[in-house]
Amino acid sequence: MRRLMILTCIYIISNGAFGIQYVVDSELGDDSNSGIGTDSAFRTIQRCVEQLKGSEPGDECRIRSGRYHEVVEISGLKGTRDKPFIIGGYGDERPIWDGTVPIQPESWSFNEATGVCSASIQDDIFALLLNDDLLTPARWPNALWSDKTLFNNSYWGHCNANSSYGHIIDDGYAGLAESGIDATGSMAILNVGSWITYVRPVLSHNPGSPEFTYNHDMGHVPWNDKYNQYYLEAGLSLLDAPEEWVYDNSTKILYLIPKDGICPDPESTTLRGRTIDYGLIINDTSGLKISNITFLAANINAYSYPWHNSIPFAEIDELHLDSLVFKFPSSSHRMLGSTDQPLYTRLIAMAWNDGSKVRGHVSVVNCTFEGSDGTPLVHDGIGNFIHNNLFVYNVFTGQWYGGEAGGGGIILGRGEEEIISQNTLWYNGGSEGIRPSANCTVKFNHIIGHCAGKNQNDGAAIQVVRTYQNGAKLSNNWIHDSPKHGIRFDTPEPLGNATMGNGGYAGHNVIWDTEGMTIKGDDHTIENNLVIDKNEGDECSLCVIYRIWTDPTIFNNLTTTINNGASQADGGKNVDDWPNDWPLAGEVVENNYSGKDVRVQIVDPDNWDYRPVEGGVFTQGGDIIGPYLPGKEVKTYWIPGRKLFKTxxxxxxxxxxxxxxxxxxxxxxxxxxxxxxxxxxxxxxxxxxxxxxxxxxxxxxxxxxxxxxxxxxxxxxxxxxxxxxxxxxxxxxxxxxxxxxx
The missing domain is CATH 2.60.40.1220 (Immunoglobulin-like)
Incomplete structure (x- = not known):
């Protein structure tokens, strides 16, 4: 009886009103322990997960601070929405799910002439970190993660117009010939597909030559002489700057140029190499919450899988990520000679079962994604909720080819009825920012500096492809300081035999210092947007397209275009009456303002106060033009973006x-x-x-x-x-x- 009373007390204390709380401690724990309480903690997360399999919904794995270098597999956990299993930090502690191992060679060799440190290491690594910050693979032209120049295409080579499939000729801007390097065997990052960037090894290059070859085995690509660009990476001949490194997996030698000119201390654990992609793999699981953990150079792969032969259908449902930090979640394997696209945070709650798609629900709330080489987040499901997250400095190569991550993006949706709200996207690279899917809601997001360094061609901060426009709702977003379109409803041009997109909504958005808003397709509603200060030229900032160049297709016959304000609003260039423009397209086109003085109609655009001037022209047409009411008529001035705990x-x-x-x-x-x-x-x-x-x-x-x-x-x-x-x-x-x- 006494033992029963003690166990009951432990259960209540560990559990509150929900479930048993198991503890994991990488330093003081032991997997032979019970896991109950800090004095009997498990040592590994995997052991705790195994304990949850025999537990009830609502039970928890609470992880003490420390580093956990594990690949944990979760399968068969069946919690509920109201009583999920929980894997999270213990109290206010934030553990590190670590995809790296310490680099501790017996000794380093130092070359005084080059400043290069070299040492033999045990593990094949594909990313290198110092003090938990990313070092840069040796590259040409030189650029660094630390100063974010690797996002800027001023630090890329640019292709001469005589370049062709498999044969790159440098245009001399960066000076490949003058560099004197031998690029043979290095990896070429090739943005030769507009919004697609490929990677192939350099097959041949002679020092002093502006030309090199690669195996163009990817068939037809959207080649564009004007924008084709490249850089070279992962060759020992490219190693010439502090913070750069090279690993030769044939000899297992690591080469590094330290910033301070001093080789790392072999006994220190501050230099670390990445050895795993996915630290957490989840399938056949429902009702699971993961919270308050930092994933350092590690990632999550959660997926449903279809019925196939003797393998039964198994789904992901009610998977919730809360207050996680993903730091360098996606790293390429280019240093190991791989041309595969980097593995991304993958939350795929969809699989086929008996001929039908079955979708579960996923949420990502209050998380941070920083420094991802590839797409930070790809998700599928129904009603997925991507809310109050920060995406900062992701996608510095834009390496994506197709398939599940086809088209790329910072947030890439593949499901139905997703809600992407209150997120901040801060100076990410790549052609596209938010690329939502069917019947999406994209609202109250703040997108700053998307692809500011032009490291990939084409795209938009919010890009809706034609198949997903019907039912798309884009509202109350701020988008600015980007060379891309702010919002684009896209459709192929020329249209040919394709079907144009239709039935989208874009309203109450503010877009400035971008390429504006471009609406192709038909039967859209475009209302109360403010689109000002186009980057350059005299073309439209609000473009509700009537015709595109010489394509005879007429767009936006049934579109409603009302109550918008813009520096210039029209339907695109009229090539039959050059240089004049088509008027704004639509079946209903009313109460829109187009003028270079549009800023005068707004209270204080330099200070992000986009209310209309009281008594100004935005307030005189019956309905208010733009996304805000004047004065203090309402108690809330909506401001998009991630909310912090402080204001x-x-x-x-x-x-x-x-x-x-x-x-x-x-x-x-x-x-x-x-x-x-x-x-x-x-x-x-x-x-x-x-x-x-x-x-x-x-x-x-x-x-x-x-x-x-x-x-x-x-x-x-x-x-x-x-x-x-x-x-x-x-x-x-x-x-x-x-x-x-x-």
Whole structure:
């Protein structure tokens, strides 16, 4: 009886009201332990997962801080939406699911003439990290991860127009001939397919020559002489700059040029090589939540599989990723001579069963994806929920060919009815940002600097292909500072025998300093968008296409185009009456504004305040033009992008000047906030140190009371400081101190 009482107490303490909590500790645990409590923790995650298989829904694996270099396979877990199995960090601890091993050779050799350190190592590695940050495979032209130049095509070679399949001629911009390198045997990263980038070994190259050859075995590609570009990687002859490395798997020698000129300490564990792609493999599982873990150079592969012969159908359903950090989740194997595209975070809750597609549900919430070589996230399912995530500095090669990841993208959807909301995409590369699928909802996303370095041709920040336009809903997104289209409903040109896309919705979006919004197809609704400051040229910023060049196809016969504001809004160039434009296309085209003075109609576009000027032309047509109402008619000024636990995205933008007539400030509220506390004044230190007992404290807004804060009358030529804290339960997340000038 006493033993039963003790076990019951342990169950209640470990479990709360939900289930048993098993503990994993890589340093102090032992897989022969019970896993109950920190003193009897398991050592490996796999052992804990095996324990869950015999447990009830709601049971948990809680992982202590530390590094876990494992490939864990989960199969046969059957939790529920209300009582999922949980694998997550223990308390506030954040463990590292580590795809790397320490590089600890017996000794390093140092070449004083070249600055190269070399050593024999045991494992074949395909990425190298120092202090958990990425080092750059040796390449030409030189570029680095550390300063993000590897995203910029100024650091690529560019192809002469006489280049052809299998034969690249450098145009001299980067100077392959002048470099003196022998590129034979290195890997050529070839953006010779517009939105597709291939990788092939260099078959032949002579030092001093601008030409090299490769095996063009990929058939027809969308070759474009104007935009074809390349760089070379993973050859010892390319190793010439600090932070570069090469691994020769035939000799197992690692070569490295350290930034400080000193070879790494062989006893240190700070230099690490990646040896695994997927640290977590999941199938035949439902009702599973994974939370509060950092995946370092490791990734997740979750997939349903179809009925086939004697193998039964098994699905993924109710898989939830919450507050994970994926740091360098996808790494190519080019250093090992592979031309395969990098393996991506793969959440495929779809498989065929008895002739029909069966889809489950997946969510990815409050996660971070940073430094992925390939596509960060590919997902399939029904009603997948991709919400409040950060995608930052991903896709520096754009290496994708087709198949499941065909077309690429930062967020690539393949399912139905997905919701992609409140995400921030920050200076990612590749042709496409968000590439959603059927009946999608894409809303409240903030996309900044997509493909700013032009490391791949074509594409858009939000690209909807023709087969997925029917039912697509794109709304309340900000997209800016990109050489790509902001939003594009695409259709092949010339159309030929293809069917154009139709039935999409794009409304209440703000797009600036991009190639604008381009709408092909038909029977769309395009309303209340603001599209300003096209990057260059005099072409449309809002393009609801009537005809494309000489293609006789007429687009957008049934489209509704209303209440939009743009620097220039039209239906595309009229080649029959050059250089004039077709008018905006549509069956209903009403109350749109097109003019170079469009910024004058907005309160303060330089400070991201896109409300229409009260009494201006945007407010005089019955319906409001643009995505916002004027003045303070509503209590919320919607701001897209990922919410942090503290407030963010101040308006006016911190450090900028604004009019002394400004009467409000706005902000993006905290994640899961209950209240926001507002501080305002003219003394930075007092605002920094103020509490709710000080005069700088103004008032508190409940989360449902909006994000518009009224100001006192401002003085001219003055500086003001403000802060907004988040109250979440009993915890306060102190905000940054922001400022503006009048």
């Amino acid at each position: 963010s995205t101040p308006i006016p933008v911190s450090g900028r000047s604004t009019s002394s007539d400004r009467d409000v400030v706005m902000f993006l509220g905290g994640y899961m906030a209950d209240e926001h506390h507002f501080y305002f004044g003219m003394d930075e230190l007092r605002i920094e140190e103020a509490t709710m007992e000080d005069e700088e404290y103004q008032y508190t807004l409940d989360d449902d009371e909006g994000n518009i804060l009224s100001l006192p009358k401002l003085e001219e030529c003055s500086q003001y400081f403000w802060r907004v804290d988040v109250q979440q339960g009993g915890h306060i997340y102190k905000g940054d101190v922001w400022n503006f000038y009048t």
